[in-house]
Amino acid sequence: MVGVRLTPAQVLELMPQQRPFRFVDEILDVDGQRITGRYTFREDEWFYAGHFPGRPITPGVILLESMCQVGVVAMGIYLFALERSAEEARAWTTLFVEAESEFLKSVLPGETVTIRGERIFWRRNKLRARIEMFAADGTLVAQTTASGLGVRNG
Amino acid sequence: MDTTTAFGKIVGIIKPFVKNTTAFGTATDGTRIIEDLGVNSARLVDIILAFEDEFGIEVDDESADRVRTLGDAVQMILQKTAPAH
Numbered sequence: 001m002v003g004v005r006l007t008p009a010q011v012l013e014l015m016p017q018q019r020p021f022r023f024v025d026e027i028l029d030v031d032g033q034r035i036t037g038r039y040t041f042r043e044d045e046w047f048y049a050g051h052f053p054g055r056p057i058t059p060g061v062i063l064l065e066s067m068c069q070v071g072v073v074a075m076g077i078y079l080f081a082l083e084r085s086a087e088e089a090r091a092w093t094t095l096f097v098e099a100e101s102e103f104l105k106s107v108l109p110g111e112t113v114t115i116r117g118e119r120i121f122w123r124r125n126k127l128r129a130r131i132e133m134f135a136a137d138g139t140l141v142a143q144t145t146a147s148g149l150g151v152r153n154g
Numbered sequence: 155m156d157t158t159t160a161f162g163k164i165v166g167i168i169k170p171f172v173k174n175t176t177a178f179g180t181a182t183d184g185t186r187i188i189e190d191l192g193v194n195s196a197r198l199v200d201i202i203l204a205f206e207d208e209f210g211i212e213v214d215d216e217s218a219d220r221v222r223t224l225g226d227a228v229q230m231i232l233q234k235t236a237p238a239h
Binding site: 098126149 | 196197218
């Protein structure tokens, strides 16, 4: 195998998403089959002003994005590097292609969530993962089965 | 397995991903999976994995890349399920 096993910090460094659309603070562990990440929703996130005025709640689509940034994008970077090289991981972007999701609990400004992803398959640059998000007390917040497709940067 | 049986199974596998149901209703060997049936190209991986499960075969990337029409899929599957001589 010519690829490399990236550290969690290296995976995070290679993620293309940046603030204000980065919803991963830390990758705690990753091994190609499983990944764990963490994010704290800041009180001043841009979407709280409208969702909802005076009663901020993190939008479900943002929770989904956070789950996918960990379970699909970060995991995809690790797998690209493992299969090829760190340079190759940088040369590809994982685009979101499908998801089936469920949201069980609201996430409020200031909350920290932990995201755990498990690979279902990685084939022909397509990654599908089962991903769960947990509140600080361990309560399940949301879950999804989501897929991303790696496309070479133009 | 004969061509008709393979065609029927393939159509059943692809059906959940079809966006153009009109074209699907009149599908033939020449029907193109992406262009005519409107299947999202990202779903081709799902379809190939379903072929592997349904027919007990392994589809390498080169073979998968050659499948553009329903007829291409039939030929690939018949070839891979044919008894070895």
